[in-house]
Amino acid sequence: MTMNARLKETAHVTGIEWLDSENALLRLNAPEAARLAQPGQFVLLAAGQMLNRPFGVALTDPDAGMVTVGIKKVGIGTGALLDLEQGSAIRLLGPFGHGFSLDNVNRAYVIGGGTGIFPLLFLLHVLRSRGVETFAGCGFRTLQQALLQEDFSDVSDQYLTACESGGGDVSGTAVDALDALYLGHGRTERTRVFACGPIPMLRAVNRWCETHDVAAECSFEARMGCGFGICRGCAVPVLKAGALDYDRCCVEGPVFDRRLIAWEALS
Amino acid sequence: MIDMRVRVGSLVFDNPLLAASGTYGFGREMSEFYRLDRLGGIVTKAVTREPRIGNPPHRIAETAGGMLNAVGLQNPGIDSVLRDELPWLLKQHVPVVVNIAGRDLSDYVVLTDNLVGSGISAVELNLSCPNVKTGCMAIGSEPDLIEAVTRACKRVADVPVWVKLTPNVTHIGDMAKAAEAGGADAISLINTLLGMRIDIRTRRPVIKNNTGGYSGPGVFPVALRMVHECSQAVRIPVVGIGGIHTAEGVIEMMLAGASAVQIGTANLIDPYAMPDILDALPGLLTELGAEAMAALTGAVQPWQEGAR
Numbered sequence: 307m308t309m310n311a312r313l314k315e316t317a318h319v320t321g322i323e324w325l326d327s328e329n330a331l332l333r334l335n336a337p338e339a340a341r342l343a344q345p346g347q348f349v350l351l352a353a354g355q356m357l358n359r360p361f362g363v364a365l366t367d368p369d370a371g372m373v374t375v376g377i378k379k380v381g382i383g384t385g386a387l388l389d390l391e392q393g394s395a396i397r398l399l400g401p402f403g404h405g406f407s408l409d410n411v412n413r414a415y416v417i418g419g420g421t422g423i424f425p426l427l428f429l430l431h432v433l434r435s436r437g438v439e440t441f442a443g444c445g446f447r448t449l450q451q452a453l454l455q456e457d458f459s460d461v462s463d464q465y466l467t468a469c470e471s472g473g474g475d476v477s478g479t480a481v482d483a484l485d486a487l488y489l490g491h492g493r494t495e496r497t498r499v500f501a502c503g504p505i506p507m508l509r510a511v512n513r514w515c516e517t518h519d520v521a522a523e524c525s526f527e528a529r530m531g532c533g534f535g536i537c538r539g540c541a542v543p544v545l546k547a548g549a550l551d552y553d554r555c556c557v558e559g560p561v562f563d564r565r566l567i568a569w570e571a572l573s
Numbered sequence: 574m575i576d577m578r579v580r581v582g583s584l585v586f587d588n589p590l591l592a593a594s595g596t597y598g599f600g601r602e603m604s605e606f607y608r609l610d611r612l613g614g615i616v617t618k619a620v621t622r623e624p625r626i627g628n629p630p631h632r633i634a635e636t637a638g639g640m641l642n643a644v645g646l647q648n649p650g651i652d653s654v655l656r657d658e659l660p661w662l663l664k665q666h667v668p669v670v671v672n673i674a675g676r677d678l679s680d681y682v683v684l685t686d687n688l689v690g691s692g693i694s695a696v697e698l699n700l701s702c703p704n705v706k707t708g709c710m711a712i713g714s715e716p717d718l719i720e721a722v723t724r725a726c727k728r729v730a731d732v733p734v735w736v737k738l739t740p741n742v743t744h745i746g747d748m749a750k751a752a753e754a755g756g757a758d759a760i761s762l763i764n765t766l767l768g769m770r771i772d773i774r775t776r777r778p779v780i781k782n783n784t785g786g787y788s789g790p791g792v793f794p795v796a797l798r799m800v801h802e803c804s805q806a807v808r809i810p811v812v813g814i815g816g817i818h819t820a821e822g823v824i825e826m827m828l829a830g831a832s833a834v835q836i837g838t839a840n841l842i843d844p845y846a847m848p849d850i851l852d853a854l855p856g857l858l859t860e861l862g863a864e865a866m867a868a869l870t871g872a873v874q875p876w877q878e879g880a881r
Contacts, residue, residue, distance in 0.1 A: 535598060540630070
C-alpha cells in the first residue's frame with residue numbers, strides 16, 4: 307500500500323453466478339481493487355451487518371475493472387451479499403493482506419479445500435502467466451460438492467479433484483491429490499506448495515510438506531475485526547524464536563510460510 | 574468559521590476527535606489511509622511493561638449494534654514502543670496520548686516513569702480493560718485502588734494523567750470521584766461493557782476468553798449517560814468514549830459533558846470514519862447555530878423533575 311492509494315471504493319454488482327445451492331461467484335466492478343489486488347489478498351465487503359466480511363480475491367480483470375470473489379452462504383452477512391441485485395452498490399475496502407509469493411518458483415502445487423479454493427484460481431492464473439508449471443488439486447467431501455473443476459483445469463498443467471466419498475480423480479482428501487500430483491511430476495529446485503482451505507487440510511498439507519521437505523505457503527481464515535491491522539482480532543499462532551506469538555491474519559497474513567505457523571496451537 | 578478547538582485541562586486539541594486506544598494501533602496502518610495530523614489526537618494501543626502476546630483466538634464476536642473483543646492487551650512492551658513506535662508517531666504532527674496497562678500499582682508507576690521526557694501529550698491509565706486476569710478493570714472497580722494508582726502516577730508524570738474508566742461497576746460516578754481525588758487531570762470513559770456470545774451448535778462461547786468487551790453503536794446511549802453522570806460528579810474534564818459513529822454522536826457526547834471524544838469501533842468498520850466525521854462536523858455545527866465546538870461541552874439542559 308502506498309500513501310493516498312484509494313483503498314475504499316463503491317463497488318457495483320455486475321453478476322452473481324451460483325455454482326451450487328450454497329456457493330457463488332460475486333462479480334464486482336471495482337476498478338481500484340482490480341488494479342491493485344495480488345493473489346492471496348482479500349477485499350472487505352460491507353454486508354449489512356456491523357463488521358465487514360473478508361473474501362479472498364478469486365479473479366481480477368484490471369482492464370475491465372472487475373473483481374470476482376467466491377462466497378459460501380453461511381450466515382446473515384454472506385446471505386445478504388448473495389441477495390444483492392445486479393447494479394447494487396456496496397462499500398469495498400482493500401485489497402489488503404500479504405499474498406502468495408510469486409518469485410523463485412517454477413513448479414507450483416496448488417492445493418485447496420472448501421471456500422479456500424476461490425483465491426487459488428487467481429493464483430493459478432498469475433502463476434501461469436509467469437510461466438510457472440502448475441499442478442492443482444482440490445478436495446471435496448462428495449463429487450456433487452466439487453466446484454470449478456473446469457476453471458481449475460484450464461489454468462493447470464494437471465488438475466485433480468479429490469473426493470472423500472469416491473468418484474473423483476482421487477479417492478481421499480486434497481492431500482491425496484497433492485500426493486498423486488507429486489508422484490507424477492516430482493520437484494525442481496524451485497518447487498513450492500500453495501494451500502488454502504480449512505485448518506485440518508492445512509495441517510495435513512504441512513505434514514506432507516515436512517515429510518517431503520517441500521516449501522509451502524498456507525493461506526488462513528480468521529474472524530476479523532477490522533481487516534487492516536489495527537484491532538489485533540484475527541490472531542494466527544506463529545513461532546518467533548521458538549516462542550508462541552500471534553500474527554495478524556489481515557496484515558502478516560493471510561498467507562504464511564508453513565514453517566512460521568505454531569501448528570500445535572492452531573484450533 | 575467554526576472554531577473546532579477543544580481544551581482538556583491544560584491541553585488544547587485542534588478538534589475534539591481522538592482515536593481511542595486499541596482501535597488505532599500505533600497509527601502506522603492508519604497512515605496508509607490519510608494523514609494523521611487531521612485528527613485531534615491519537616490514543617495508542619495499551620502498552621504494558623513486558624511484551625504480551627494476548628489471548629488465544631477467537632478474539633472477536635459480532636453482535637447486534639457492535640462487537641465483542643478479547644484481544645488481551647497484545648503489545649510489544651514499553652521498551653519496544655519507546656524505541657520503534659513512538660519516535661515515528663510523534664513525527665506525525667498529532668498529539669499522542671499513551672494508554673498504559675499494568676497488573677499492579679508499581680507497573681503503572683514504572684510505565685509512567687518510562688514515558689517521562691518522551692514528548693507525548695498525556696498518559697491514559699487503563700484501569701478498565703475487561704479481558705485480562707489482573708490489573709486494569711480489577712483496579713478500576715475499586716475506588717481506593719483507582720485513587721492510589723492515580724496518585725502514584727501523578728507523582729512521577731511530566732504530562733497530564735487521564736484515567737480511563739470501566740462501565741462495569743455499579744456507580745461509575747464514584748470511580749470518577751476516586752480518580753479526581755487521586756489527582757487525575759481528566760477521566761475518559763467508557764471502556765467496553767463485559768459481554769458474552771455462545772455458539773448454539775458447539776455450546777461453546779464464541780470467544781476463547783469466554784467473555785469479551787462490547788463496543789460499537791449499541792453502547793452509545795450507555796456511554797452517553799455515564800459521561801453525563803461523571804461530568805456532574807467531578808470538576809475535571811471528561812473525555813467521552815463509546816459507540817460514536819457519526820458527527821451527531823460527537824455533538825451529543827459533547828452536550829452530555831465531554832470536553833473531547835474518542836472514536837473507537839467506528840475505525841474498525843470504516844478506516845475513513847474519523848475524517849468523514851470531521852468533514853461533517855462544521856456543517857452540522859452551523860446548522861445548530863454553534864460557533865465553537867468547546868461551547869457545547871455540558872450544554873445539555875436536563876428536564877427538571879415536575880417540569881411540564
